[in-house]
Amino acid sequence: METGTVRFIERDGGLAPGAGAPPPTAELLAGYRAMVLARRLNEQAGALVRQGRLAVYPSSRGQEACQVAAVSVLEARDWLFPTYRDAAAIAARGVDPVEVLTMLRGDRHCGYDPVAHRVAPQATPLATQLPHAVGVGHAARLKGEDTVVMALCGDGATSEGDFHEACNFAAVFAAPVVFLVQNNKYAISVPLARQSVAPSLAAKAVGYGMPGVRVDGNDLAALTVVLGEAVRRAREGGGPTLVEADTYRVEAHTNADDASRYRDDDEVAEWVRRDPLLRLRAHLLAEGALTDALEAECAAAAEELAARVRDGMNRERAADPDEMFAHVYATPTAQLVEQRAGLRAELELEGS
Amino acid sequence: MTGARKRTMAQAINDALRDAMDADGTVVVFGEDVGPLGGVFRVTDGLTRDFGEQRCFDTPLAESGIVGLAVGMAINGLRPVVEMQFDAFAYPAFEQVVSHVAKFANRTRGRVRLPLVIRIPYAGGIGGVEHHCDSSEAYYAHTPGLTVVTPATNADAYGLLRAAIELPDPVVFLEPKKHYFHTEEVDSAVAVPPIGRAVVRRAGRDATLIAYGPSVAVALSAAEQAATEGRDLGVVDLRSIVPFDDETVCAEVRRTGRAVVVAEAPGFASVAAEVVARVTERCFHHLEAPVRRVTGFDVPYPPPKLEKHYLPGVDRVLDAVDELQWDAA
Numbered sequence: 001m002e003t004g005t006v007r008f009i010e011r012d013g014g015l016a017p018g019a020g021a022p023p024p025t026a027e028l029l030a031g032y033r034a035m036v037l038a039r040r041l042n043e044q045a046g047a048l049v050r051q052g053r054l055a056v057y058p059s060s061r062g063q064e065a066c067q068v069a070a071v072s073v074l075e076a077r078d079w080l081f082p083t084y085r086d087a088a089a090i091a092a093r094g095v096d097p098v099e100v101l102t103m104l105r106g107d108r109h110c111g112y113d114p115v116a117h118r119v120a121p122q123a124t125p126l127a128t129q130l131p132h133a134v135g136v137g138h139a140a141r142l143k144g145e146d147t148v149v150m151a152l153c154g155d156g157a158t159s160e161g162d163f164h165e166a167c168n169f170a171a172v173f174a175a176p177v178v179f180l181v182q183n184n185k186y187a188i189s190v191p192l193a194r195q196s197v198a199p200s201l202a203a204k205a206v207g208y209g210m211p212g213v214r215v216d217g218n219d220l221a222a223l224t225v226v227l228g229e230a231v232r233r234a235r236e237g238g239g240p241t242l243v244e245a246d247t248y249r250v251e252a253h254t255n256a257d258d259a260s261r262y263r264d265d266d267e268v269a270e271w272v273r274r275d276p277l278l279r280l281r282a283h284l285l286a287e288g289a290l291t292d293a294l295e296a297e298c299a300a301a302a303e304e305l306a307a308r309v310r311d312g313m314n315r316e317r318a319a320d321p322d323e324m325f326a327h328v329y330a331t332p333t334a335q336l337v338e339q340r341a342g343l344r345a346e347l348e349l350e351g352s
Numbered sequence: 353m354t355g356a357r358k359r360t361m362a363q364a365i366n367d368a369l370r371d372a373m374d375a376d377g378t379v380v381v382f383g384e385d386v387g388p389l390g391g392v393f394r395v396t397d398g399l400t401r402d403f404g405e406q407r408c409f410d411t412p413l414a415e416s417g418i419v420g421l422a423v424g425m426a427i428n429g430l431r432p433v434v435e436m437q438f439d440a441f442a443y444p445a446f447e448q449v450v451s452h453v454a455k456f457a458n459r460t461r462g463r464v465r466l467p468l469v470i471r472i473p474y475a476g477g478i479g480g481v482e483h484h485c486d487s488s489e490a491y492y493a494h495t496p497g498l499t500v501v502t503p504a505t506n507a508d509a510y511g512l513l514r515a516a517i518e519l520p521d522p523v524v525f526l527e528p529k530k531h532y533f534h535t536e537e538v539d540s541a542v543a544v545p546p547i548g549r550a551v552v553r554r555a556g557r558d559a560t561l562i563a564y565g566p567s568v569a570v571a572l573s574a575a576e577q578a579a580t581e582g583r584d585l586g587v588v589d590l591r592s593i594v595p596f597d598d599e600t601v602c603a604e605v606r607r608t609g610r611a612v613v614v615a616e617a618p619g620f621a622s623v624a625a626e627v628v629a630r631v632t633e634r635c636f637h638h639l640e641a642p643v644r645r646v647t648g649f650d651v652p653y654p655p656p657k658l659e660k661h662y663l664p665g666v667d668r669v670l671d672a673v674d675e676l677q678w679d680a681a
Contacts, residue, residue, distance in 0.1 A: 108461070109455075109458070110459050110460055114463060115463055130420070131416065131421050131424065131448070132427065134421055135428065136427050139427075139428035165414040165416055165420065168417070
């Protein structure tokens with residue numbers, strides 16, 4: 001165990017010595033079920049890419065504990081600011097996974113309603129969503145609301161200027177934001193050592209004057225406790241927290257990437273042995289909490305989810321060319337009206 | 353505040369911010385030095401004192417953070433008006449402006465509009481050092497989703513800013529800093545001008561000068577001088593670069609058959625270039641001569657001692673007018 005990394009459940013499912021009591025078993029069971037669904041979503045999306053139904057999918061396989069815990073600690077009134085690799089977290093928040101994957105199918109830039117779910121559109125530029133998260137939090141405070149914002153990013157994003165600016169703004173304004181860095185060890189091909197030589201990513205919090213916590217990112221129990229505490233502090237006006245989750249991107253960056261060019265299979269195999277699902281399952285089995293019936297129910301729910309995703313993704317939705325012009329401005333400019341009319345005429349001619 | 357008063361452009365903008373903050377409790381102002389100092393140009397003078405730290409506040413010194421914060425605050429129901437201290441100091445925020453401010457409404461199919469204003473003092477003519485005199489409008493005008501507005505008069509500085517703050521879409525509000533301390537009559541009771549409409553500042557028979565922001569005053573001076581030489585030049589003030597008012601501009605050019613575009617920015621791939629192209633496309637059969645443009649040179653903004661040679665002045669405008677094939681008329 002790395003020094004200063006919070007862990008409740010060891011790889012074999014046993015309790016980490018001196019870690020204190022893990023969350024209630026019912027909570028862990030719910031988390032386990034959500035991780036099974038997240039894993040199934042990752043697998044199904046990958047399959048859809050191979051079948052040509054999705055253009056691309058950045059998988060969070062191996063990071064499901066982070067995906068689930070980031071959301072389970074939030075209230076309905078809170079906000080989530082996800083990245084492109086956080087589809088499973090968004091689905092765990094209750095957004096229809098078909099709507100989440102719409103962006104990657106190429107129909108729309110964002111398939112879900114961000115306001116209804118309080119989930120920002122998935123950010124593809126790195127770290128740029130973090131200042132937005134601070135803005136939502138700061139506005140909430142100015143308005144007297146106790147909203148908390150969960151802002152997600154990866155290890156690579158911590159090198160970006162916007163990561164620094166967001167952390168600094170949040171600390172200065174005591175904004176109710178939890179920064180969760182999923183340190184999955186790679187930014188596409190570039191390893192963590194090329195991003196930072198800080199003692200840890202959580203250590204960067206010192207420079208901003210906020211608490212920084214490093215947590216085992218494959219231990220759902222530890223994540224739930226650490227993130228839950230950070231959310232509580234933020235809600236009570238205690239300001240932001242930087243949480244670094246020590247985890248691993250088990251798959252390549254996306255299907256378009258070839259991870260064999262920059263890392264060994266042995267390294268991947270070692271992290272697969274630390275799988276967050278296997279670990280929690282071992283713990284819950286040892287506790288006698290995970291019955292065959294519950295496992296069967298989880299598996300059935302996962303298959304139902306996969307079937308719904310397959311069905312939704314296989315149902316082709318015609319993209320409406322008018323939509324390109326509809327929302328650029330609240331009232332389309334004269335130029336856009338003219339361009340839209342031109343395209344319509346062109347399409348009518350082609351169709352006739 | 354009602355009735356005509358003598359106001360500098362800085363005061364007129366301050367009035368607009370005050371009146372907007374009075375009218376709408378969701379309007380918040382922030383940026384670098386905009387708090388107790390009142391901004392380096394004193395545009396936000398007294399706002400923190402009168403509206404409190406919650407409504408007008410200083411931020412850490414980070415432009416991307418400022419604009420990113422504004423995006424989030426707008427997502428959460430406020431109307432941020434942020435100040436970039438100088439034109440070239442807004443560039444660190446460029447990614448936020450182009451990738452998020454401009455695209456958020458489109459990305460979310462109108463579900464999340466960002467009613468925010470980014471105020472930027474721009475252009476030269478004040479003897480400023482490097483990085484303090486850029487005309488950066490083309491970067492913003494080229495980005496779909498942004499509304500780009502620039503006042504030429506103090507009355508417009510008031511009215512257009514009120515309109516910009518009320519707009520449901522994000523606005524880049526470019527303030528010609530050389531006008532900040534010029535005094536003019538401003539009547540804040542006058543109706544707020546619509547964004548997206550140009551205005552004819554001077555009717556003319558012989559040729560049309562098309563200008564915006566700091567170049568409108570140059571065009572008006574040129575027209576006055578031309579009048580003494582027997583040539584009647586009209587002046588159109590774009591007011592709004594995006595949306596562009598083809599109708600007003602083209603109506604004037606069709607009437608006169610000759611046009612010169614005046615702008616401070618380097619001419620290559622510029623707003624002036626776009627205006628020339630639009631006017632030529634739409635008014636070709638009414639034109640007596642090719643549409644000319646008088647712009648800054650395609651060089652980085654020069655040191656203070658050279659800016660008089662760089663800036664398009666009255667003489668250069670009149671030289672261009674002289675070349676509009678009058679012999680054939």
